[in-house]
Amino acid sequence: MADVVLGVIGGSGVYDIDGLSDKRWVRVETPFGDPSDELLTGTLDGQKLVFLPRHGRGHRIPPSELNFRANIHALKQLGVTDILSVSAVGSLKAELPPGTFVVIDQFIDRTFARTKSFFGTGLVAHVALGHPVCNRLGDLIEEALTELDIPYRRRGTYMVMEGPQFSTIAESELYRSWGCDVIGMTNMPEAKLAREAEMCYATVAMVTDFDCWHPDHDHVTVDAVIKVVVANAGNARSLVSRLAPKVAGREGACSQGCHTALDNAIMTAPGHRDPEMLKRLDVIVKRVLG
Ligand SMILES: CSC[C@H]1O[C@H](OP(=O)(O)O)[C@H](O)[C@@H]1O
Numbered sequence: 001m002a003d004v005v006l007g008v009i010g011g012s013g014v015y016d017i018d019g020l021s022d023k024r025w026v027r028v029e030t031p032f033g034d035p036s037d038e039l040l041t042g043t044l045d046g047q048k049l050v051f052l053p054r055h056g057r058g059h060r061i062p063p064s065e066l067n068f069r070a071n072i073h074a075l076k077q078l079g080v081t082d083i084l085s086v087s088a089v090g091s092l093k094a095e096l097p098p099g100t101f102v103v104i105d106q107f108i109d110r111t112f113a114r115t116k117s118f119f120g121t122g123l124v125a126h127v128a129l130g131h132p133v134c135n136r137l138g139d140l141i142e143e144a145l146t147e148l149d150i151p152y153r154r155r156g157t158y159m160v161m162e163g164p165q166f167s168t169i170a171e172s173e174l175y176r177s178w179g180c181d182v183i184g185m186t187n188m189p190e191a192k193l194a195r196e197a198e199m200c201y202a203t204v205a206m207v208t209d210f211d212c213w214h215p216d217h218d219h220v221t222v223d224a225v226i227k228v229v230v231a232n233a234g235n236a237r238s239l240v241s242r243l244a245p246k247v248a249g250r251e252g253a254c255s256q257g258c259h260t261a262l263d264n265a266i267m268t269a270p271g272h273r274d275p276e277m278l279k280r281l282d283v284i285v286k287r288v289l290g
């Protein structure tokens with residue numbers, strides 16, 4: 001089993017990370033193009049950590065233009081085994097007010113303008129996604145949130161919309177009728193690609209607004225989102241600091257199988273695999289194809 005390296009993908013308002021020693025921003029090239037920015041490497045409380053600002057420093061890249069494959073590939077190249085995704089989300093439930101952290105366990109992917117797989121013609125794979133996030137990592141996140149006394153909810157369904165515009169009231173009500181808890185624009189295909197790359201992935205969604213459905217609250221604006229993110233930045237920082245040593249202390253391969261997701265996933269017969277694809281996907285498939 002590879003050494004544990006914690007990856008943190010910072011969402012809106014989270015473009016840096018505190019308290020790292022041996023801090024270094026590194027440029028990583030991938031066969032899929034450039035990640036959102038350089039990646040920040042370092043050590044936090046004895047745990048190796050790699051941080052990537054999802055939208056780049058200065059928030060340059062909108063959700064539909066994020067190079068999700070390059071981002072996940074770059075983290076994989078730097079040895080990341082477990083990814084904590086930190087995301088700002090709108091609430092679709094009255095009982096999830098701004099400031100609440102939700103440890104996501106399900107997604108509904110309604111995005112339509114994104115490349116969603118590392119695989120393709122010449123090397124076809126179908127990974128399981130029934131449990132799209134890692135529950136072992138989710139347990140550690142929950143432990144950290146409990147110890148820090150941060151208001152949180154374990155489990156919730158994150159509706160992933162294409163954006164960049166926020167929803168109409170009719171859309172927001174539709175997602176509410178589906179039982180979704182929160183809404184955002186970024187966690188798919190990120191979570192799917194992390195699974196294909198055999199990395200544990202878990203999302204802490206920070207509720208920043210009531211989207212546009214709540215009769216007693218203003219409709220979401222960027223200003224309102226950033227205000228809540230800034231007000232909760234301390235909690236997000238404490239969560240990462242508290243989580244790092246817990247991740248360092250976890251033992252063995254993921255019992256849910258995140259680290260072996262490709263074991264029964266590749267469909268293309270050995271003699272029909274495209275050598276170019278195999279080369280391009282080397283970092284992703286070398287454990288399973290040698
Ligand atoms: C500034 S609000 C919209 C923006 O924030 C969320 O991004 P992230 O998950 O990276 O925090 C949301 O999905 C939108 O991309």
Ligand SMILES: Nc1ncnc2[nH]cnc12
Nearest residue numbers: 088089090183184211220
């Ligand atoms: N209401 C909302 N809809 C989509 N993405 C969001 N990110 C934060 N709030 C959001």
